Structure formats: C-alpha cells, structure tokens
Amino acid sequence: MESATEPLRDVLRQVEVRRPEINVYSNVDAKRYMHEGHVRRQLAKQLVSPVKWEQTLHEVFERTQGQSFPHTYEVGPGKQLGATLQKCNMKAYKSYTHVDVTTHDD
Known part of the structure; x- marks a missing residue:
C-alpha cells in the first residue's frame, strides 16, 4: 500500500475537504480530526498504518x-x-x- 500513498495525497489536494461538523476519529492515532490539513495527512497515513481500533473506542467513549x-x-x-x-x-x-x-x- 506504500505505493498508493502519494497518489492518494495528490487526489486529496484536488478535492474539497472540510473540517468535520461532528467528531470524526482517525484510525492512525485515535484522535479527532481537527482541520482540513489534518484530515488530508491522516487519510494518507491510514493506508500504511495499523488501525488503532481499541484506542479509538476509548477516545469515542471517554x-x-x-x-x-x-x-x-x-x-x-x-x-x-x-x-x-x-x-x-x-x-x-x-x-x-x-x-x-x-x-x-x-
């Protein structure tokens, strides 16, 4: 999946990405997406990073x-x-x- 990271970054630069209106959590670090740049960076990382499922659940239900x-x-x-x-x-x-x-x- 590493080879798909840069093409995904290119596509994410071309599409409109807005700050989430509700809490949306990144699988990369289990933190809420804070702004457009954060969404773009984390989505590209998500291709090659392990999913932090349990940590995400802890964040969501804290x-x-x-x-x-x-x-x-x-x-x-x-x-x-x-x-x-x-x-x-x-x-x-x-x-x-x-x-x-x-x-x-x-």
Missing part, C-alpha cells in the same frame, strides 16, 4: 463521571464492534444495539 454514554448502533452482518465494546468498555456496551442487515436476491 466520559466524565456521571456523564451518560451515547447510544451506539452497529449496522451490518457482523457484531465486531459489540464484541470489542464488551471486552474494553462495558458501560458503553450497555448502550449498544446491533441492527442486522439482510440482503434479498432479485
């Missing part, structure tokens, strides 16, 4: 004492998010719902 957790939905055929939450953040898992998606053949 709460002060007494603050409630947002309801989390996992939509799709798998339940990996739920399994991960159950292992690393039981309070967040309690507000988790899996929504199964079925496909229909035409």
